[in-house]
Amino acid sequence: MVKIGYLGPRGTFTKLAVDTAFNGEGKQSFTTIPECIDAVQNDQIDIGVVPLENAIEGTVQLTVDYLVHQVRLPIVAEIVVPIQQHLLVASHFSGDLSQVTDVHSHSHAIAQCHQFLHKYMPDAMLNFTSSTGKAAEIVSGSEETVAAIGNKLAASEYGLTIYQENIHDYPNNHTRFAVLAKDADTVRINQVKESEKTSLLITLPSDYAGALHQVLAAFAWRKMNLSKIESRPMKTGLGNYFFIVDVNQPYDDVLFPGVKAELETLGCGVTILGTYPVHQMQV
Numbered sequence: 001m002v003k004i005g006y007l008g009p010r011g012t013f014t015k016l017a018v019d020t021a022f023n024g025e026g027k028q029s030f031t032t033i034p035e036c037i038d039a040v041q042n043d044q045i046d047i048g049v050v051p052l053e054n055a056i057e058g059t060v061q062l063t064v065d066y067l068v069h070q071v072r073l074p075i076v077a078e079i080v081v082p083i084q085q086h087l088l089v090a091s092h093f094s095g096d097l098s099q100v101t102d103v104h105s106h107s108h109a110i111a112q113c114h115q116f117l118h119k120y121m122p123d124a125m126l127n128f129t130s131s132t133g134k135a136a137e138i139v140s141g142s143e144e145t146v147a148a149i150g151n152k153l154a155a156s157e158y159g160l161t162i163y164q165e166n167i168h169d170y171p172n173n174h175t176r177f178a179v180l181a182k183d184a185d186t187v188r189i190n191q192v193k194e195s196e197k198t199s200l201l202i203t204l205p206s207d208y209a210g211a212l213h214q215v216l217a218a219f220a221w222r223k224m225n226l227s228k229i230e231s232r233p234m235k236t237g238l239g240n241y242f243f244i245v246d247v248n249q250p251y252d253d254v255l256f257p258g259v260k261a262e263l264e265t266l267g268c269g270v271t272i273l274g275t276y277p278v279h280q281m282q283v
């Protein structure tokens, strides 16, 4: 049986993504993203599913940084899930939002609902949890007037009431999840692939005028379409960055080696983080 790990506990968006993408048993929950990635690396599980980017709040930096600096595992698939954030309360809640003292949720979920919180619950204390499922668990065990931000699955798993639906600040909300595995053949995703992508990690030799322009030019003149470029600190000092570049096509033996050779001549480092199918989920 293929073992699939995810950011848990019960009722997280990652669990929702895993349940939608994969059939059957063998699903195992981890408390943090690094624990889940480590479990794939140590062969405790075959597949790890971790959040990568949200349409409102952007990159899940912990995932990217852990994959770049700590454990290099290939991305073998991407699953894209619609995200609906709800305000969840326990049955003893009086119904008056101004009485809520604390809101619990994952930092990314809270960030997706800042305007709602600012407008309707400006005095509530914001408490960051390891996941939205954990936040729901805390609220279900509390006697206080507290609330969680999370999904429908969390409401049913923890016996909470959805006080208000769809409190995320912008409507077209989705999160991309990375599927990590040492052996891509173990991954069987239920829904059809929509497209294919390749993610590259690029480092620059030193800071000089036009360096990034030269990097982008290597893709541009080959007519390779980029869907994302992100810079993150190298963690070696201010001003040192690496770039993650997502290219909207699968790896091939001509264009990608060409880009790599051209960039290496400029002194750049180029590593393929994965070439993978993208699956859009209907939940």
Ligand SMILES: O=C(O)C(=O)C[C@]1(C(=O)O)C=C[C@@H](O)C=C1
Residues within 6 Å of the ligand: 007, 011, 012, 013, 014, 015, 051, 054, 060, 083, 106, 108, 109, 130, 131, 132, 133, 175
């Ligand atoms: O806390 C969860 O439910 C998660 O699965 C994590 C996570 C994230 O890290 O972005 C996943 C999707 C949502 O965007 C909010 C939280």
